[in-house]
Amino acid sequence: MSEPIDLVVLGAGPGGYTAAFRAADLGLRVALVERDATLGGTCLNIGCIPSKTLLHAAKLITDAQEATRFGITFERPRIDLAALRDATAEVVGTLTTGLASLAASRKIEVVHGVGTFTSPTTLRVDAAQGSRELTFAHAIIAAGSRPVMLPGFPDDPRVMDSTGALALSEVPERLLVIGGGIIGLEMATVYDALGSRVTVVEMADQLIPGCDRDLLAPLQRRIRARYEAIHLGTRVADLSARDDGLHVSYDGANAPGPAVFDRALVAVGRRANGDRIGAEAAGIRVDERGVIAVDERLTTNVAHIHAIGDITGNPMLAHRASHQGAVAAEAIAGIAGATFDARSIPAVAYTDPEIAWTGLTTTEAAAREIPIETATIPWAASGRALSMGRTDGRTTLIVEPETHRVLGAGIVGTGAGELIGEVAHAIEMGADAQDLSLSVHPHPTLSETVMLAAQAAEGTVTDLYLGGRRR
Numbered sequence: 001m002s003e004p005i006d007l008v009v010l011g012a013g014p015g016g017y018t019a020a021f022r023a024a025d026l027g028l029r030v031a032l033v034e035r036d037a038t039l040g041g042t043c044l045n046i047g048c049i050p051s052k053t054l055l056h057a058a059k060l061i062t063d064a065q066e067a068t069r070f071g072i073t074f075e076r077p078r079i080d081l082a083a084l085r086d087a088t089a090e091v092v093g094t095l096t097t098g099l100a101s102l103a104a105s106r107k108i109e110v111v112h113g114v115g116t117f118t119s120p121t122t123l124r125v126d127a128a129q130g131s132r133e134l135t136f137a138h139a140i141i142a143a144g145s146r147p148v149m150l151p152g153f154p155d156d157p158r159v160m161d162s163t164g165a166l167a168l169s170e171v172p173e174r175l176l177v178i179g180g181g182i183i184g185l186e187m188a189t190v191y192d193a194l195g196s197r198v199t200v201v202e203m204a205d206q207l208i209p210g211c212d213r214d215l216l217a218p219l220q221r222r223i224r225a226r227y228e229a230i231h232l233g234t235r236v237a238d239l240s241a242r243d244d245g246l247h248v249s250y251d252g253a254n255a256p257g258p259a260v261f262d263r264a265l266v267a268v269g270r271r272a273n274g275d276r277i278g279a280e281a282a283g284i285r286v287d288e289r290g291v292i293a294v295d296e297r298l299t300t301n302v303a304h305i306h307a308i309g310d311i312t313g314n315p316m317l318a319h320r321a322s323h324q325g326a327v328a329a330e331a332i333a334g335i336a337g338a339t340f341d342a343r344s345i346p347a348v349a350y351t352d353p354e355i356a357w358t359g360l361t362t363t364e365a366a367a368r369e370i371p372i373e374t375a376t377i378p379w380a381a382s383g384r385a386l387s388m389g390r391t392d393g394r395t396t397l398i399v400e401p402e403t404h405r406v407l408g409a410g411i412v413g414t415g416a417g418e419l420i421g422e423v424a425h426a427i428e429m430g431a432d433a434q435d436l437s438l439s440v441h442p443h444p445t446l447s448e449t450v451m452l453a454a455q456a457a458e459g460t461v462t463d464l465y466l467g468g469r470r471r
């Protein structure tokens with residue numbers, strides 16, 4: 001048995017490495033256990049970073065296609081898939097090797113292997129070269145989540161999960177994306193730009209279930225024009241892999257007839273990994289979805305074991321995981337105020353146009369009968385959006401009626417993900433619409449649409465006529 005260590009962190013994704021780094025900075029002796037060869041977890045290796053690299057490449061293609069409006073015509077792009085894969089791998093490699101050197105600088109012991117709890121104070125790590133047991137005073141579980149595969153689907157390389165889709169082994173002529181959530185639609189954006197004819201099938205009656213419908217409209221308009229088909233309220237009843245392709249039949253009130261695809265991406269959600277870490281040996285409660293419940297200091301039902309990130313359930317987002325990671329490390333180091341009490345966690349679909357929201361949504365306000373006022377600026381009123389030829393956007397601010405305190409925002413449009421941070425900050429600071437409207441924003445920028453929406457909430461916008469006399 002090894003010497004007891006102050007803190008063992010299980011999993012080196014954005015949650016785990018942030019926790020390990022923060023704990024080491026606070027003076028704790030830390031071991032970081034990771035089954036993969038590289039640090040960074042889903043986000044850096046098979047999630048946020050490779051997908052955003054491919055989405056950037058996709059945007060180059062579609063921007064070039066649409067440059068004709070400015071009198072510029074490019075030839076059809078020649079796409080070297082191997083070079084695109086290499087470029088993506090290089091970005092990922094830069095980040096993951098950077099993490100390894102940051103861990104080394106902090107004297108964190110990185111232990112590669114699969115970690116399994118064997119008691120409330122021990123974790124066995126199994127690697128090809130043998131097993132080893134770590135004894136710890138505290139642990140942080142940051143073992144993440146995995147894609148859900150649909151039962152009964154064939155085990156065939158043409159039926160991909162998000163990792164398979166990111167591997168970009170080919171550009172299929174016809175791609176079926178099963179699941180119209182954020183991950184499915186982002187990969188649809190990539191393959192559409194690369195030249196696939198894309199069909200999206202979603203069981204719910206809207207894309208990105210949970211997202212405010214008015215935010216979806218501009219995205220839906222654009223992708224309906226580009227994609228082969230979008231089937232809402234429809235599920236795949238059967239998918240069989242044959243030599244000539246994947247034969248698919250559908251269920252649902254408006255279900256189309258059977259169709260054949262060259263590849264399918266299954267993007268129907270992710271499942272927390274709580275069922276795969278030997279939690280029972282440590283006495284940690286895990287629910288039937290693999291989720292570990294935590295309090296605001298990220299403590300599980302076992303006082304010296306914390307959990308963070310995807311394994312603690314929704315929203316499964318990298319920035320939530322990393323913020324929780326820092327809080328858990330601080331809580332273990334004894335910092336009194338260390339609690340995860342974020343007032344809003346932004347969500348972004350990096351589609352084209354992007355959709356971003358934070359805080360209260362209009363859907364949630366209606367469901368919970370919370371009184372709100374909303375103020376919307378269509379991007380046709382933005383000089384910057386016009387100059388980019390991308391007026392297919394809108395910025396909506398959601399405020400408390402009495403005080404005009406900012407409660408939430410929904411933004412759709414190119415670069416919406418870059419804009420939502422300002423509103424997340426406003427919500428965290430308890431700002432009201434006037435605070436945003438009186439903050440001088442640079443002109444001409446899309447960020448002005450946040451300021452203009454705040455002006456609209458206050459009753460007067462220079463660039464729009466709202467009618468009547470306003471205060």
Ligand code: FAD
Binds near residue numbers: 035040042049321350
């Ligand atoms: P993970 O990043 O999943 O890390 C968990 C780590 O634990 C992994 O490295 C795993 O190998 C390791 N592990 C698990 N079990 C064990 C074990 N028993 N022993 C040892 N190691 C173990 N989020 C965003 O915020 N923005 C995005 O743009 C975004 N895009 C995404 C795109 C895709 C295609 C996908 C799949 C996800 C995306 N996400 C995005 C989600 C994001 O990747 C996750 O929310 C985030 O990675 C969660 O961090 P985590 O630290 O909780 O877990």
